[in-house]
Amino acid sequence: MSYTTPPFEVTFKGLLFDMDGTIIDSTAAVVKHWQTVGNEIGVDPEVILQTSHGRRSIDMLKVLSPEKANWEYVRHMEGLLPKLHGDDAVEIPGARALLDALIAASARWTIVTSGTVPLVTGWLDRLQLPHPPHLVTAESVAVGKPDPACYVLGREKLGFSGADDSADILVLEDSPAGIQSGKAAGCKVLGLVTSHTVEQVLAAEPDWIVRDLQSVTMVRGGDGGVTLQISDALAPAVNEK
Incomplete structure (x- = not known):
């Protein structure tokens, strides 16, 4: 090929x-982002990263941390990503x-x-x-x-x-x-x-x-x-x- x-x-x-x-x-930024979120919700970030690309965060959280699977939380934590890790994209x-x-x-x-x-x-x-x-x-x-x-x-x-x-x-x-x-x-x-x-x-x-x-x-x-x-x-x- x-x-x-x-x-x-x-x-x-x-x-x-x-x-x-x-x-x-934004791979480098997303890795840092999910490390932070994973530690916050008590889930190994590597587990999240293995299946997160191309999928909605809310769908991931429904499986990994159902109590966080709401739009208020998802929009807030995703909105921080470009602000905190903008230089990594x-x-x-x-x-x-x-x-x-x-x-x-x-x-x-x-x-x-x-x-x-x-x-x-x-x-x-x-x-x-x-x-x-x-x-x-x-x-x-x-x-x-x-x-x-x-x-x-x-x-x-x-x-x-x-x-x-x-x-x-x-x-x-x-x-x-x-x-x-x-x-x-x-x-x-x-x-x-x-x-x-x-x-x-x-x-x-x-x-x-x-x-x-x-x-x-x-x-x-x-x-x-x-x-x-x-x-x-x-x-x-x-x-x-």
Whole structure:
């Protein structure tokens, strides 16, 4: 397996971005965060970290510390993360350039994340990244990833209410749970190998796999649709739309 496919183009009506691992990498910050929270609730942080990526904190707490599984606590503790560990987060390569191009073309895009509003807006502000017109966050749905509800809602936020539109929406994701969520919503999915092994990403069966967003360039765009050029994708995963 190698990231060697020649450039190819795909066209979509809109794009749905996961946040952590797709637009930013806050792994170092999240490790520190869960160490603090784990000590606070009496759970080994390593146990939390093994299964937390791509999942809502409230879903983790329902299992590990049910008395803390409420939105007041989750929003508070996630809101502290960018404030306390902001220097530990960086952009995913290529993310800012792609978002800037989409905005300049008035293309339809939004963020669909397992994080809460305080967490997402905190990171966007800290890294001075653009805010989308709409957000789908942990509070937006009753069940988190890998359930498809968040990406179904994301599609609707872009103005596409029919399931027939799903295949014309691209989900950009790094976690297996998120990839499975996007696929279950009927969308095409681009998997990034930024937080998991290539084997784990492959097992979730995205339509294409790239290292990061440096491999994704907008070549044409607007409210009517977005044409992307994808380069250096993982050869076995390529199956053009």
